[in-house]
Amino acid sequence: MYTIVITGASSGIGLETARVLTQKGFNVLGVARNEANCNRAKDMILSENPNAKISFFVADLMQQREVIRVAEEITSYLDQKCSGKLFALINNAGCVRSWYMTTEEGYEQQFALNHLAGFLLTYKLLPALEKARGRIIMTGSESHKGIKVNWDDVMLSHRYNPLTAYKQSKLCNILFAKGLNDRYASAGIRAYVVDPGLVNTDIGNKETGGLVNLIWMLRKRHGVSPTIPAKTYGYLCEQETAPDGLYYYLCKEKIYSKQVTSKNANRLFELSERLCGIYFGKVEMK
């Protein structure tokens, strides 16, 4: 049985991806913050496919202690039911904010959820991924282009701009995937980033206000259905031999920002390791 963890599986792109992957016969473990939304998502998937293998774990992934707790729950599930193996981890949960807001641990919320949560969850689930020579997929965005990481103030606490914070978090997704491939491709683990395109979801209307809320109300109408990006996750999980690329859109490789270098990936690893209190280990620079 091939098991896949998807964060943010209670709505939008994550929910549709969970639906598609259960249809393909994968055992899907969804993670999201709200129990009622998780139950609704599970009921929706089961009402269409009563044989779907779908379970949900509730966790507010913005808080690192919650990431650690849910990783432990998932690991014990995998140990009991899946020989300790995880075939794929899809780090998809994400948010948009209108203002500078911090988590209980003091981290800017877009950076905390869109990047650090996936960074820490991947670290915690790495032993299970290693056993399956697994795949790690980040939901990135074309908006990772045209920006650099602000290394001196990564939370943008001095001059906060919500769009800059979002774009930077998406650049971090692809730098993280690059750094994972640098470290673990030789062990059979591969990391990818999916660009979903513009998708009609409510992401910009959750805990936002003012201009961000208004702009997203108008913009999302031009977005495609989540069924479109879900195909790319299906493609990356279904290939028997892990594909070689890094950045995918509509099941095909796509060009990414020149900022995506091993040097920047290493720098992000060091910074994120410090912020999460973990250590992945060094990679030799070529």
Ligand SMILES: NC(=O)c1ccc[n+]([C@@H]2O[C@H](COP(=O)([O-])OP(=O)(O)OC[C@H]3O[C@@H](n4cnc5c(N)ncnc54)[C@H](OP(=O)(O)O)[C@@H]3O)[C@@H](O)[C@H]2O)c1
């Ligand atoms: N929509 C687009 O056009 C677009 C484009 C490029 C990239 N993306 C990326 O796609 C990903 C998914 O976004 P989406 O558009 O599908 O938005 P969405 O419908 O709002 O889905 C976000 C998911 O994350 C969950 N979530 C939010 N905060 C969380 C937290 N603190 N802890 C755990 N789970 C949390 C949400 O739970 P609830 O159901 O409880 O809200 C939901 O399941 C994000 O990474 C986003 O950056 C989206």
